[in-house]
Amino acid sequence: MTENQISPDLQTRLYSNMVLTRKFEEKIVALSQKPHQMPGMQILANGQEGVSTGMVSALTPEDVIVTNHRSHGHLLARGLDMNLLMAEIMAKATGINGGKAGTLHLAAPEVNILMTSTVVGAGSPLALGAAFAQQYKQEKAITVVFFGDGAAAEGSVHEAMNLAGIWKLPLLFVCENNCWAGAQRHEEHCATQHIFERAKGYGMPGQSVDGNDVEAVYSLAMEFAEHCRSGKGPALMEALTYRMRGHGEQDHQHYVDPKELEAWAARCPISRYRTKLLDRGVLDEQKIQAIDQDVNTRVALAEAFGNQSPYPGPDTLLTGLFVQPSRG
Template sequence: MKKNQIVPNLQIRLYKSMILTRKFEEKIVALSQEPDRMPGMQILANGQEAVATGIVSALKPEDVIISNHRSHGHLLARGTDLNSLMAEIMVKDKGVNGGKAGTLHLSVPDVNVLMTSTVVGAGPPLAIGAAFAQQYKRAKGITVVFFGDGAAAEGSVHEAMNLAGVWKLPLLFVCENNCWAGAQRLEEHCATQHIFQRAKGYDMPGQNVDGNDVEAVYNLAVELVEYCRSGKGPALMEALTYRMRGHGEQDRQHYVDLRELAIWKAKCPIRRYRQKLLNDGVLNQAQIKTIDQDAETRVSAAVAFGDESPYPGPETALTDVFVQPPSA
């Protein structure tokens, strides 16, 4: 039986983090339907908020995060400044990366998010580097890398898990299994339905969790983060959830069975948690309404901030793009 690490203040923080992510991404949906408002491809994690919130809330500031293309929840749960994140997604000069990253290739060093990448399977090998540096320098932090069920089939992910197992790195692998990789169902692209069981082959503990239950995700994350921090080596966590929207906002999900979608809609991590907090008397309806409205207000302010920011000027095209390597 896993230890329950949940206390009331934490419950409210978990709820606030999930609803902020949901409102943030709902705003992106609305803006991406307006012409020329959100350039590029918008990839959202609607329905997956409990994974990001539950895991990132179990981390310490010194821990490093590496994420993939579905990263908004990870970044927001980590406390990335809302205004400059929205401005970045709007590719504006005041964005976290000066409008040069957009939504898919971000880096937010302030909050120790080393990078996000849409190159599927790119994160785990780079996480090896980050975790090796932590081990070599005897730092207190660990590294957490998020990747999808599709990425779990990439050679780079297996190589990274193997090396982490050999070197006993302080690295938590998080497979966010949302049952889809693009338009392919899990059973079409993955030889096993239980990705966490692959941990055994790399000599690390592997566990799975209901990824739509934020408290369960948090409790397991605390346990596995502690394991990695203790110097015993890496661990693999698989969170089972569901991608409620298309792969990207241009994808109309014509290949998805609407009955399946309805089943997962009923398991919405936010609706489910709101009901639990109401039932347990942690929050009442009025308090929930205030929290939800506050999230909406903050998101609207972030859009206004992005609107006011100019696009990066052409004269900045080559600044902040290359880093001079340290001289030997």
């Protein structure tokens, strides 16, 4: 798919969503540095906006997403209400999961995001089940599961890939290779340079893509989604990107060479795409300022909503934990 096949409206939406994700997470950075604002561990994906935006934008509303602890970009690209997301991260009762999930275990079934999980590699077996259900019910929808390069070494991920390959399930595996698994470099935990090459062993196509090029991600996502949707079985996409902040906001990345950060900052998916759209005439400085202003307003409103929301009361402690068996 070339730039001529991506409409100017879609190009603008891709850019706007990346800006929204970046500014939303920058607000979380600021709030996490204040006392009593952001309980728990904040794990962000600053610098990876091209992957979440490009991949999710290629899906239909019926497609199911299973994601991991760096999920904000996936949720926002899916159209989840930002007010409810911010309130949940703040552990407030008005949050998408009533303040019980926080940032690491979100679920948003109303937008077909089955789950997020901070348990490394936990999403792939559950995504396998969702894809099996889609195949069993002869649906046209597919399931997409996101995981990092560190999780790619988990046995659960390999088992899911193997079964998906055997059963020809409509499951798209998306490895967001951001060069770091915690504080370990890729070569310290992975025996192969290219994770996508593992796809061949499981009878599925695999390909890498520049994760900081949102249109390249979108184009490959469209291709692989159609492959899965057509009954040909699973596929593996490896999106090559970079984690610009620590593993969590408590991690100051002392182990990262500042020159490496500087080099990847020059490949920022947002600034690169902004330059492209200016050159194409899709955007001008006035439109860019309007997008920034709109996003800043929306993020400020989400912060205010979260601050004004109450914490869940003790009466909600056991709600949502059990399903009452049906009688009759």
